[in-house]
Amino acid sequence: xxxxxxxxxxxxxxxxxxxxxxxxxxxxxxxxxxxxxxxxxxxxxxxxxxxxxxxxxxxxxxxxxxxxxxxxxxxxxxxxxxxxxxxxxxxxxxxxxxxxxxxxxxxxxxxxxxxxxxxxxxxxxxxxxxxxxxxxxxxxxxxxxxxxxxxxxxxxxxxxxxxxxxxxxxxxxxxxxxxxxxxxxxxxxxxxxxxxxxxxxxxxxxxxxxxxxxxxxxxxxxxxxxxxxxxxxxxxxxxxxxxxxxxxxxxxxxxxxxxxxxxxxxxxxxxxxxxxxxxxxxxxxxxxxxxxxxxxxxxxxxxxxxxxxxxxxxxxxxxxx
Amino acid sequence: xxxxxxxxxxxxxxxxxxxxxxxxxxxxxxxxxxxxxxxxxxxxxxxxxxxxxxxxxxxxxxxxxxxxxxxxxxxxxxxxxxxxxxxxxxxxxxxxxxxxxxxxxxxxxxxxxxxxxxxxxxxxxxxxxxxxxxxxxxxxxxxxxxxxxxxxxxxxxxxxxxxxxxxxxxxxxxxxxxxxxxxxxxxxxxxxxxxxxxxxxxxxxxxxxxxxxxxxxxxxxxxxxxxxxxxxxxxxxxxxxxxxxxxxxxxxxxxxxxxxxxxxxxxxxxxxxxxxxxxxxxxxxxxxxxxxxxxxxxxxxxxxxxxxxxxxxxxxxxxxxxxxxxxxxxxxxxxxxxxxxxxxxxxxxxxxxxxxxxxxxxxxxxxxxxxxxxxxxxxxxxxxxxxxxxxxxxxxxxxxxxxxxxxxxxxxxxxxxxxxxxxxxxxxxxxxxxxxxxxxxxxxxxxxxxxxxxxxxxxxxxxxxxxxxxxxxxxxxxxxxxxxxxxxxxxxxxxxxxxxxxxxxxxxxxxxxxxxxxxxxxxxxxxxxxxxxxx
Numbered sequence: 001x002x003x004x005x006x007x008x009x010x011x012x013x014x015x016x017x018x019x020x021x022x023x024x025x026x027x028x029x030x031x032x033x034x035x036x037x038x039x040x041x042x043x044x045x046x047x048x049x050x051x052x053x054x055x056x057x058x059x060x061x062x063x064x065x066x067x068x069x070x071x072x073x074x075x076x077x078x079x080x081x082x083x084x085x086x087x088x089x090x091x092x093x094x095x096x097x098x099x100x101x102x103x104x105x106x107x108x109x110x111x112x113x114x115x116x117x118x119x120x121x122x123x124x125x126x127x128x129x130x131x132x133x134x135x136x137x138x139x140x141x142x143x144x145x146x147x148x149x150x151x152x153x154x155x156x157x158x159x160x161x162x163x164x165x166x167x168x169x170x171x172x173x174x175x176x177x178x179x180x181x182x183x184x185x186x187x188x189x190x191x192x193x194x195x196x197x198x199x200x201x202x203x204x205x206x207x208x209x210x211x212x213x214x215x216x217x218x219x220x221x222x223x224x225x226x227x228x229x230x231x232x233x234x235x236x237x238x239x240x241x242x243x244x245x246x247x248x249x250x251x252x253x254x255x256x257x258x259x260x261x262x263x264x265x266x267x268x269x270x271x272x273x274x275x276x277x278x279x280x281x282x283x284x285x286x287x288x289x290x291x292x293x294x295x296x297x298x299x300x301x302x303x304x305x306x307x308x309x310x311x312x313x314x315x316x317x318x319x320x321x
Numbered sequence: 322x323x324x325x326x327x328x329x330x331x332x333x334x335x336x337x338x339x340x341x342x343x344x345x346x347x348x349x350x351x352x353x354x355x356x357x358x359x360x361x362x363x364x365x366x367x368x369x370x371x372x373x374x375x376x377x378x379x380x381x382x383x384x385x386x387x388x389x390x391x392x393x394x395x396x397x398x399x400x401x402x403x404x405x406x407x408x409x410x411x412x413x414x415x416x417x418x419x420x421x422x423x424x425x426x427x428x429x430x431x432x433x434x435x436x437x438x439x440x441x442x443x444x445x446x447x448x449x450x451x452x453x454x455x456x457x458x459x460x461x462x463x464x465x466x467x468x469x470x471x472x473x474x475x476x477x478x479x480x481x482x483x484x485x486x487x488x489x490x491x492x493x494x495x496x497x498x499x500x501x502x503x504x505x506x507x508x509x510x511x512x513x514x515x516x517x518x519x520x521x522x523x524x525x526x527x528x529x530x531x532x533x534x535x536x537x538x539x540x541x542x543x544x545x546x547x548x549x550x551x552x553x554x555x556x557x558x559x560x561x562x563x564x565x566x567x568x569x570x571x572x573x574x575x576x577x578x579x580x581x582x583x584x585x586x587x588x589x590x591x592x593x594x595x596x597x598x599x600x601x602x603x604x605x606x607x608x609x610x611x612x613x614x615x616x617x618x619x620x621x622x623x624x625x626x627x628x629x630x631x632x633x634x635x636x637x638x639x640x641x642x643x644x645x646x647x648x649x650x651x652x653x654x655x656x657x658x659x660x661x662x663x664x665x666x667x668x669x670x671x672x673x674x675x676x677x678x679x680x681x682x683x684x685x686x687x688x689x690x691x692x693x694x695x696x697x698x699x700x701x702x703x704x705x706x707x708x709x710x711x712x713x714x715x716x717x718x719x720x721x722x723x724x725x726x727x728x729x730x731x732x733x734x735x736x737x738x739x740x741x742x743x744x745x746x747x748x749x750x751x752x753x754x755x756x757x758x759x760x761x762x763x764x765x766x767x768x769x770x771x772x773x774x775x776x777x778x779x780x781x782x783x784x785x786x787x788x789x790x791x792x793x794x795x796x797x798x799x800x801x802x803x804x805x806x807x808x809x810x811x812x813x814x815x816x817x818x819x820x821x822x823x824x825x826x827x828x829x830x831x832x833x834x835x836x837x838x839x840x841x842x843x844x845x846x847x848x849x850x851x852x853x854x855x856x
Contacts (some may be wrong), residue, residue: 108676112512133681134676136677136678138497146812199744206749210752216796217796220795224791248763251766252755255759255762259754266696268693
């Protein structure tokens, strides 16, 4: 006999929709509240603009001394963060972040030059600059706009494809589920006060694709089952479809989660934000395909019935093999 | 079936060979070296500098109209039209030239001259009082701006080539208007390069109309409170080591940027670094006319100022007429003289530029990132492969082989298309692994389902693939759609991610469906009818 996690499950997923709604609301609202009143959306240097310099020291530097050295060199309001690996190792590395005002389009380099001078004067031969990021206000705005557009366009692109392959309501339900995932993930960044950078946006776009993937697997099965058994109620078809795909959902998500977890653990501090977004996103994305997208189809049909329209949800365009 | 299977196997082996070639090319030296030559690493992995800069193209428009002001004045003088004022009155509208005060007798002469072919790039409006307004046409402005951007890219490329940077990227940057993207692998000290790129090397020679004054205020006072419309105040030290002063100079230059044909660093008779230059023939004629009219012995002796990047570097009286060669002693160090003559040779930038974005990654950080990224990818992949073997047993081997082939195809694609592997790109590879496994899980779970429903091994495999294929197509096409949109609208890290994701998904479609299927069919063929499938 082979190893099987779920043989035949018979869980009434739709019967738990109020729990799901409650769970989704708690996390979405917590995130939105944090975005509005607490940490807001912590934007990284890419979007906010400013100067960020990563320095490696020979020995672990004393942060107070470093701050004083910066002050003497005319670098005020610098945010100094010690970099540590996700595994908890303290490294001799420091990220010096200067406010937006240091990188105007007119004097782009002033912040970097001042930091370099302060380091050379106070830590001669002991500090190496590993990375410099200077983003002026124009570039920051452009990148913000681009990230926003890329996300919107890719959602629209997927909606159109699903509309073409299934029905509009399937596309809408999938996009709502994906929006739900994005909101909660961005909320998680706000709650934990981690910066959203360009790489994090790439991760959010990935989780959109990933969550979409999960939702489509369930939808595909709903479409197939609807075509096979027309007398069964949509409620039962959806439940059965989720149960039939459950073992695939759990195994695939579990394995993807495993790869992302290894990225989070071994990928180094540079990929930390990226892998954090995916760790959160994969959990939420898997959950939403069962708890948000599929129940929406049923809710939509119930709403149509209430308004006296045709009861049955169209099976969607026939699957082309 | 047997024949078909052989054909498919041959196809798979061919694909394997073709893509292995894509990764390493014709083997030379060590394996690592061969791979490095084919798979390009992004700046975040290799170390280097990424710059986004903006060209202030409006300046090119302003200097074009400045030149035309001078041309109109010149033409009026030749045609005997005196007393007219030609100038730009509104600093906010550098594209507009106003001509006023033309004597009534000459009005029609002036009008036909302005409306002639010479000024066809302008819309000419003449009012009842005989004044004319020339506004550069929108198409002409666009054209000039495009040319300015192209020339800037060419100039920057030449300068960077002369610095000896290998494989630089210098191209238009799509995110904003008039922006240029510069990527310099291996350069981790941006400051030096920025200086060479940014130096407009805008060299021009202007007639001195007043000064030197100690301050701007002093200059204003000496001129009755206003600066004449055709002049400008420029600061600088007139000779080496002198304190900074202010000069009143004619706004329109005598010679400038593109008029210089050649420049070489040299030394004057006292051993001080200087720059010898040659002018183009046309500019030489113009310069001769100007200098001849203003020599020390003439009725209107004058001096000229050499202005570099809006700073006066040298002021000298005109001793004798100069035609097409001369020298500049601007209190330069030898290095400055070398750099400046390099820039004059490669051509000046047609407009000044400013930096919008600078990102520099040192080589050690890049190497650490590669190491960590690769370790994470391998750890994730091994964990997944181990799970597949344990959970699906025999079929797990299929999935693992498909996974390895998937990776080979993905890297081969990158080798062939010359794509760049970035840090988010490595993350894209890891995600592709995730989706590749998902395809296999979908297929295997479906086969198990069909087996549970009582189908034979062969029928279950056939049905499992048929059903899973629909889902796999839908999931992959949706993700490919979004990867393509990311590629179109993204830049930098987002793009690197989109590239590996899209390639990986295509590879997935091939391996999950064809490779895995062929292995199943091969096993089924060897098995006796009714024997159980290891899944």
